[in-house]
Amino acid sequence: MTSESPQNAKWLDGVSPEELRRIVDVLYRVHRFVALITDLDTLLARIMEESKQVACAEACSLMLYDASTDELYFEVALGESGDQEALKREIRLRLGEGIAGVAAESRQSINVQDVRKDPRFYPSADEASHFETRSLLAVPLVDKDNLIGVVEVVNKVGEGCFTDADLHVMEIFAGLVATSIANARLIEENLRAERLAALGQAVAGLAHYTKNIITGMSGSVDLIDQGLSRNNTEFLERSWPIFKRSTKRIANFVEDMLAFSKPRVPHREPCDIALLIEDVSQTFWAMLSRKKVELFSDTSGLTAQAQVDPRGIYRCLLNLVLNAAEAMPKEGGKIWVTAKTLECKTLVIEVADNGPGVPERDVKRIFDPFYSTKGSQGTGLGLAVCAKIIGEHGGQIVAGRASEGGALFRIVVPDIQ
Numbered sequence: 360m361t362s363e364s365p366q367n368a369k370w371l372d373g374v375s376p377e378e379l380r381r382i383v384d385v386l387y388r389v390h391r392f393v394a395l396i397t398d399l400d401t402l403l404a405r406i407m408e409e410s411k412q413v414a415c416a417e418a419c420s421l422m423l424y425d426a427s428t429d430e431l432y433f434e435v436a437l438g439e440s441g442d443q444e445a446l447k448r449e450i451r452l453r454l455g456e457g458i459a460g461v462a463a464e465s466r467q468s469i470n471v472q473d474v475r476k477d478p479r480f481y482p483s484a485d486e487a488s489h490f491e492t493r494s495l496l497a498v499p500l501v502d503k504d505n506l507i508g509v510v511e512v513v514n515k516v517g518e519g520c521f522t523d524a525d526l527h528v529m530e531i532f533a534g535l536v537a538t539s540i541a542n543a544r545l546i547e548e549n550l551r552a553e554r555l556a557a558l559g560q561a562v563a564g565l566a567h568y569t570k571n572i573i574t575g576m577s578g579s580v581d582l583i584d585q586g587l588s589r590n591n592t593e594f595l596e597r598s599w600p601i602f603k604r605s606t607k608r609i610a611n612f613v614e615d616m617l618a619f620s621k622p623r624v625p626h627r628e629p630c631d632i633a634l635l636i637e638d639v640s641q642t643f644w645a646m647l648s649r650k651k652v653e654l655f656s657d658t659s660g661l662t663a664q665a666q667v668d669p670r671g672i673y674r675c676l677l678n679l680v681l682n683a684a685e686a687m688p689k690e691g692g693k694i695w696v697t698a699k700t701l702e703c704k705t706l707v708i709e710v711a712d713n714g715p716g717v718p719e720r721d722v723k724r725i726f727d728p729f730y731s732t733k734g735s736q737g738t739g740l741g742l743a744v745c746a747k748i749i750g751e752h753g754g755q756i757v758a759g760r761a762s763e764g765g766a767l768f769r770i771v772v773p774d775i776q
Contacts, residue, residue, distance in 0.1 A: 407510075408437065416496075421436075422434065431452045434605040457479065457480070459509040468529070471520050472494050475493075495511060498532075500536055500537040507536075507537045580602070624751065625752050628666070630672065636656050638673065647694075650692060653683055653692070653694075653697065658772050660700065664761055671751070695761075702716065706770075706771070711763060
């Protein structure tokens with residue numbers, strides 16, 4: 360510290376009990392919101408509001424250090440007059456430039472009682488903000504020897520100058536501020552890294568999935584071209600079903616992406632669930648026949664039409680039956696779809712199979728978006744879409760083990776008039 364920032368017990372001389380109580384209250388509030396607030400923008404705004412209070416200043420500003428340019432820039436500027444936004448738009452200071460730049464470069468506090476008599480004063484900031492600076496207290500923000508920035512308080516309320524007590528309190532305050540900014544930045548960096556990692560994993564999974572579909576389609580197109588050029592109907596008959604299945608998988612994939620990407624309110628209307636289940640069965644008839652999978656449905660427990668969004672429930676059933684069919688053993692695969700209405704008009708639909716079931720380790724994550732147990736063969740969206748649609752209905756979908764040993768998915772949708 361220089362002579363401009365004395366560090367001894369004499370700073371308490373002349374501080375009234377009321378003033379000391381006010382300072383302690385401010386520091387206590389800062390301690391509390393530093394622990395609670397992790398959003399950096401909110402944290403900085405609160406910090407500057409408190410800095411005005413702790414120093415009884417007309418205005419204050421927070422300048423952050425940009426290591427890439429070796430400059431300070433205004434992040435927050437608060438004052439009852441002047442164009443504070445102009446400071447943030449127009450002013451950047453090199454280290455050693457202006458009182459704030461000198462404080463940052465030397466990492467020492469500076470208390471200027473009359474800026475007009477100090478050659479270090481940078482008048483362009485006043486010109487940009489249309490604010491008159493008379494006295495100024497600049498305190499560097501340093502965390503673990505890393506320069507964070509500079510906090511400035513301007514013009515002591517009541518035409519006086521900032522005192523040694525103000526300087527000492529602001530240095531205590533600056534220590535808290537520097538640590539809180541460093542912690543908030545670390546949290547933001549970790550969150551950003553986690554988001555990028557999750558996004559990368561999702562994109563990689565989706566890319567593998569679409570690549571597999573496109574590979575199948577490309578092979579079918581080649582065979583179709585050969586069949587057309589040679590007038591060979593055998594090539595066409597072999598290739599066309601594969602091409603149709605690939606096209607359907609692409610369409611289902613796009614539907615899932617659209618369903619998952621935006622919230623929506625279900626368009627409820629009276630719906631015959633038995634017909635909906637029959638429609639799903641017909642959709643997968645060819646696939647189930649090829650895989651030698653039997654599908655059984657039981658809708659005898661339905662006592663009334665359900666007030667649901669037919670497209671949404673159809674989408675859920677489509678995904679659940681498709682998942683079950685793809686999990687079936689080579690022979691003897693069976694899928695059971697049952698639906699019933701409870702006394703309270705609650706709709707219950709179950710899709711069960713005799714496949715390998717859902718591993719216990721996956722039950723808690725199976726409805727997470729982009730989490731797939733199929734490796735590159737799945738998007739990890741189907742069950743997430745089901746959970747989203749049923750949640751929008753105010754219902755619930757759960758996974759468990761069927762009595763036949765395979766997977767069981769139970770959908771419960773309450774009746775909402």
